[in-house]
Structure formats: C-alpha cells, structure tokens
Amino acid sequence: MEDKERxxxxxxxxxxxxEEDKRVVRSAxxxxxxRKTCRFCENKDLxxxxxxxxxxxxxxxxxxxxxxxxxxxxxxxxQRAVAKAIKKARMAGFLPxxxx
Ligand SMILES: [Zn+2]
Numbered sequence: 034m035e036d037k038e039r040x041x042x043x044x045x046x047x048x049x050x051x052e053e054d055k056r057v058v059r060s061a062x063x064x065x066x067x068r069k070t071c072r073f074c075e076n077k078d079l080x081x082x083x084x085x086x087x088x089x090x091x092x093x094x095x096x097x098x099x100x101x102x103x104x105x106x107x108x109x110x111x112q113r114a115v116a117k118a119i120k121k122a123r124m125a126g127f128l129p130x131x132x133x
Pocket of ligand 1: 071072073
C-alpha cells in the first residue's frame with residue numbers, strides 16, 4: 034500500500050526521480066509533508082558557536098526559549114550543541130535569558 038502511494042508522488046512530481054522526493058513522506062493520517070532536515074548537517078560550513086548570534090537567534094523563540102527539534106528540524110547531535118551554545122551565549126550576554 035505504501036509503495037503505491039510513493040509511486041503516486043513520483044508520478045505527480047514528474048517522470049524523473051528527484052532527490053527531494055525522498056523527503057516527501059506521509060503521516061499516519063495520510064497527509065503529505067516535507068521532512069525538515071538539519072541545517073548543520075546540510076551545510077558543513079555552518080559552525081555552531083556561541084559568538085554566532087545571527088545563527089543562534091533563529092533557533093530561539095521570541096520569548097528567548099530554545100526552539101525544540103520538532104520545530105527547527107535540527108538533528109539530535111546538533112541540537113545538543115545548539116543548546117550548549119545558546120546557554121553559553123546567554124552567560125556571555127549575547128542572548129537574553131528571557132524576553133517580554
Ligand atoms: Zn545535524
């Protein structure tokens with residue numbers, strides 16, 4: 034049954050197989066969605082560093098909380114590094130502990 038659904042996706046997206054089709058998956062409810070990928074795995078030049086506030090700001094909510102993996106798509110390995118970098122940046126005063 035799943036193979037049939039997959040074929041359907043390929044036919045709709047064109048005759049050729051595309052790399053991004055791998056990311057199109059179906060949830061249990063049957064809706065199609067694109068799986069988020071870790072930006073640090075995709076781009077090896079992107080280093081997680083507490084001084085790179087421009088990167089860390091995207092991984093923090095506007096209340097100052099660290100965004101969960103399910104929202105950002107970051108992998109477990111990099112999420113741990115991100116959390117550490119954000120905590121370090123807070124201590125250094127680059128990021129707020131909380132914001133109103
Ligand atoms: Zn990663």
